[in-house]
Amino acid sequence: MATKVAVIGGAYTKFGEHWDKSLRDLSVEAGALALADAKLEGKDVQSLYIGNMSAGKFIGQEHLAALAAEQAGLNPIPATRCEGACASGALAFRKAIMAIESGRYDIVIAAGAEKMTDIKGEVAVSTLMGAGDQEWESAIGLTFAGLYALIARAHMSQFGTTREQMALVSVNNHKNAAKNPKAQFPFEVSLEDVLTSSLIADPLRLLDCSPITDGSAAVVLASEKIAKQMDNPIWISSCEQASDTLSLHDRKSLTEMNATKVAVKLAYQQAGLSPEKIDLAEVHDCFSINEIIAVEDLGFCKKGEGGKFVEQGKIAIGNEKPINTMGGLKGIGHPVGATGIRQIIDLMTQLRGKAGPLQVNGAKKGLALNVGGSGATSVVSILSNE
Amino acid sequence: MATKVAVIGGAYTKFGEHWDKSLRDLSVEAGALALADAKLEGKDVQSLYIGNMSAGKFIGQEHLAALAAEQAGLNPIPATRCEGACASGALAFRKAIMAIESGRYDIVIAAGAEKMTDIKGEVAVSTLMGAGDQEWESAIGLTFAGLYALIARAHMSQFGTTREQMALVSVNNHKNAAKNPKAQFPFEVSLEDVLTSSLIADPLRLLDCSPITDGSAAVVLASEKIAKQMDNPIWISSCEQASDTLSLHDRKSLTEMNATKVAVKLAYQQAGLSPEKIDLAEVHDCFSINEIIAVEDLGFCKKGEGGKFVEQGKIAIGNEKPINTMGGLKGIGHPVGATGIRQIIDLMTQLRGKAGPLQVNGAKKGLALNVGGSGATSVVSILSNE
Numbered sequence: 001m002a003t004k005v006a007v008i009g010g011a012y013t014k015f016g017e018h019w020d021k022s023l024r025d026l027s028v029e030a031g032a033l034a035l036a037d038a039k040l041e042g043k044d045v046q047s048l049y050i051g052n053m054s055a056g057k058f059i060g061q062e063h064l065a066a067l068a069a070e071q072a073g074l075n076p077i078p079a080t081r082c083e084g085a086c087a088s089g090a091l092a093f094r095k096a097i098m099a100i101e102s103g104r105y106d107i108v109i110a111a112g113a114e115k116m117t118d119i120k121g122e123v124a125v126s127t128l129m130g131a132g133d134q135e136w137e138s139a140i141g142l143t144f145a146g147l148y149a150l151i152a153r154a155h156m157s158q159f160g161t162t163r164e165q166m167a168l169v170s171v172n173n174h175k176n177a178a179k180n181p182k183a184q185f186p187f188e189v190s191l192e193d194v195l196t197s198s199l200i201a202d203p204l205r206l207l208d209c210s211p212i213t214d215g216s217a218a219v220v221l222a223s224e225k226i227a228k229q230m231d232n233p234i235w236i237s238s239c240e241q242a243s244d245t246l247s248l249h250d251r252k253s254l255t256e257m258n259a260t261k262v263a264v265k266l267a268y269q270q271a272g273l274s275p276e277k278i279d280l281a282e283v284h285d286c287f288s289i290n291e292i293i294a295v296e297d298l299g300f301c302k303k304g305e306g307g308k309f310v311e312q313g314k315i316a317i318g319n320e321k322p323i324n325t326m327g328g329l330k331g332i333g334h335p336v337g338a339t340g341i342r343q344i345i346d347l348m349t350q351l352r353g354k355a356g357p358l359q360v361n362g363a364k365k366g367l368a369l370n371v372g373g374s375g376a377t378s379v380v381s382i383l384s385n386e
Numbered sequence: 387m388a389t390k391v392a393v394i395g396g397a398y399t400k401f402g403e404h405w406d407k408s409l410r411d412l413s414v415e416a417g418a419l420a421l422a423d424a425k426l427e428g429k430d431v432q433s434l435y436i437g438n439m440s441a442g443k444f445i446g447q448e449h450l451a452a453l454a455a456e457q458a459g460l461n462p463i464p465a466t467r468c469e470g471a472c473a474s475g476a477l478a479f480r481k482a483i484m485a486i487e488s489g490r491y492d493i494v495i496a497a498g499a500e501k502m503t504d505i506k507g508e509v510a511v512s513t514l515m516g517a518g519d520q521e522w523e524s525a526i527g528l529t530f531a532g533l534y535a536l537i538a539r540a541h542m543s544q545f546g547t548t549r550e551q552m553a554l555v556s557v558n559n560h561k562n563a564a565k566n567p568k569a570q571f572p573f574e575v576s577l578e579d580v581l582t583s584s585l586i587a588d589p590l591r592l593l594d595c596s597p598i599t600d601g602s603a604a605v606v607l608a609s610e611k612i613a614k615q616m617d618n619p620i621w622i623s624s625c626e627q628a629s630d631t632l633s634l635h636d637r638k639s640l641t642e643m644n645a646t647k648v649a650v651k652l653a654y655q656q657a658g659l660s661p662e663k664i665d666l667a668e669v670h671d672c673f674s675i676n677e678i679i680a681v682e683d684l685g686f687c688k689k690g691e692g693g694k695f696v697e698q699g700k701i702a703i704g705n706e707k708p709i710n711t712m713g714g715l716k717g718i719g720h721p722v723g724a725t726g727i728r729q730i731i732d733l734m735t736q737l738r739g740k741a742g743p744l745q746v747n748g749a750k751k752g753l754a755l756n757v758g759g760s761g762a763t764s765v766v767s768i769l770s771n772e
Contacts, residue, residue: 002489056443062516063471066629066762076648078627080477081469085449091466095481101488103388130448138446241464243452262462376452
């Protein structure tokens with residue numbers, strides 16, 4: 001029987017455009033903050049995993065895990081980069097959990113980092129298409145906004161989801177981000193702001209889209225033996241991963257993500273929980289439509305009713321199922337490799353009761369959904385403070 | 387106590403310039419061959435890890451693990467890419483082992499793949515520099531041949547290692563590759579051939595350097611429970627990983643690799659073995675000098691005596707410590723993400739007694755050393771047929 005694993009500390013850098021900091025600076029900053037939060041030192045860390053999607057293309061640097069270990073003074077511990085597009089952070093998190101479950105290590109760092117603003121915006125957009133199918137999607141000029149626009153159109157057609165319902169996702173997430181000092185966009189937006197923002201890929205507008213961001217995040221994980229000696233460990237009830245086709249055209253449905261459905265089913269089983277027991281969730285709102293699909297696929301409402309769920313305000317703090325309580329990808333920003341770890345940190349903060357004006361009162365169970373590309377990789381993690 | 391883990395099958399594609407096959411074709415081919423070797427089907431596989439260094443830069447494709455799972459019909463199993471430069475394959479192997487040790491899975495594929503010949507040679511060389519330090523090495527124009535030339539000069543200066551001794555590494559490995567039908571260069575080279583080949587980075591010449599290669603490799607790993615039901619499982623006695631600085635200038639020594647020394651010490655401890663007990667080894671001869679350093683760091687001879695060890699023919703099949711018995715990176719080729727898995731397959735073949743004209747008679751224990759970059763990541767695996 002494998003040990004239980006807990007998150008015993010975590011932190012992320014300010015997300016934004018860091019023209020004065022390199023990827024290595026950001027990685028070390030998050031790691032140091034996470035260790036301080038866990039009241040540990042570098043010498044206590046036995047292994048390191050880092051999620052990163054495309055440092056090779058963004059800044060010409062592969063081999064990032066060894067570099068992060070070096071820069072943080074952690075050599076010679078094993079250091080491994082995990083990549084699964086925008087789910088890279090959650091993959092690093094899951095591999096770190098399994099490293100502890102294997103019995104090899106007691107204290108492991110799972111980090112994520114991406115430096116996206118050192119190249120031109122259009123090059124960043126084509127780099128991100130590395131998450132899609134190069135032969136069938138990138139090569140014909142599709143972008144991720146284009147892919148999610150196809151998904152949005154299908155959802156609108158099939159379920160009557162409205163432009164306004166999608167916009168309300170961004171309104172909710174920006175409202176939360178306004179109170180998160182680490183957010184790239186710490187301000188509110190109105191429904192009208194979203195609906196009148198520039199058209200990117202019809203029906204998606206600028207304020208439906210998560211931004212290009214620099215940032216890093218890190219959590220410290222520990223075995224049960226170590227975690228029990230710590231203040232306020234947050235237990236990992238489950239962490240499950242699944243895959244689907246890269247190309248949208250190969251999917252059975254455009255309006256649900258099978259990888260998410262498979263992963264969340266396993267995650268609920270493993271945690272012995274049902275969707276009603278989840279007090280809050282961090283989901284992958286890379287585009288507003290994806291939060292609507294997420295609340296459906298995670299079982300928070302019936303299929304096709306995600307738009308109404310959002311419209312009825314159920315995702316707001318204080319209501320039925322608070323979603324992206326710190327601002328989500330839309331408000332906090334989306335340094336792709338870091339996002340999966342940032343979600344875990346936001347859950348940790350909530351489950352510790354330390355979310356200040358964004359606190360979900362009495363939160364005991366939190367769920368994170370990190371999605372790679374248009375859904376070819378999904379990771380669902382459930383955390384608990386009990 | 388974690389389960390024991392065994393390699394129960396494995397195969398690699400022909401290594402070479404595959405202008406008629408894509409990375410996805412190669413990945414599926416190796417996976418299918420490996421499953422056939424293990425007498426299993428795709429439905430038996432529970433999780434997938436793939437090592438790949440730079441598909442983002444080589445072919446514009448990240449998110450490779452989900453793509454490989456899709457192309458092989460393995461969705462929705464968890465699929466994760468691991469990256470640590472030229473050690474990416476061994477990182478995938480090690481994560482697959484830990485996935486089984488965690489108790490989550492019984493049958494896992496560890497693969498590796500790289501498609502390097504779709505871009506111009508000089509672009510491939512700069513892409514490979516992603517394995518070094520972008521700010522301190524790549525940006526000033528260093529190449530990997532240049533980095534290893536610095537290492538070679540230091541070794542020659544410090545220990546009197548000769549040009550001829552380095553050349554004899556290539557002679558040995560090509561002699562073996564000549565009998566390996568999967569090798570990119572299945573022919574012998576003479577000492578004179580090496581010594582008179584084009585100068586690349588003094589003192590390294592063309593025939594000291596491993597080539598740019600397309601290829602893929604896959605192994606099937608199983609828990610003890612499953613492996614015991616199989617014919618001829620090859621047991622993983624240990625698999626250990628360590629890290630060092632990316633930049634050469636930050637190392638204490640240019641003539642040894644500390645990551646290798648740390649990893650091999652742990653690997654011998656875990657396996658309860660000493661260097662004398664190893665019957666053959668697959669080591670990382672990306673450049674000839676690195677095989678000389680490897681035999682020293684692995685404890686097969688004293689520090690500084692690696693050149694003599696090679697010169698005395700001790701690395702030949704039939705002699706004291708056969709090295710790179712199937713041809714090594716130099717003779718078989720070096721599709722960077724695949725090499726770490728290819729090494730495991732070559733050990734497996736030897737330990738099964740199926741190496742034909744290249745067989746090391748009575749081989750019971752084999753060791754693989756996969757190195758990332760100029761030594762910032764090292765993974766040492768010890769396999770046994772007992």
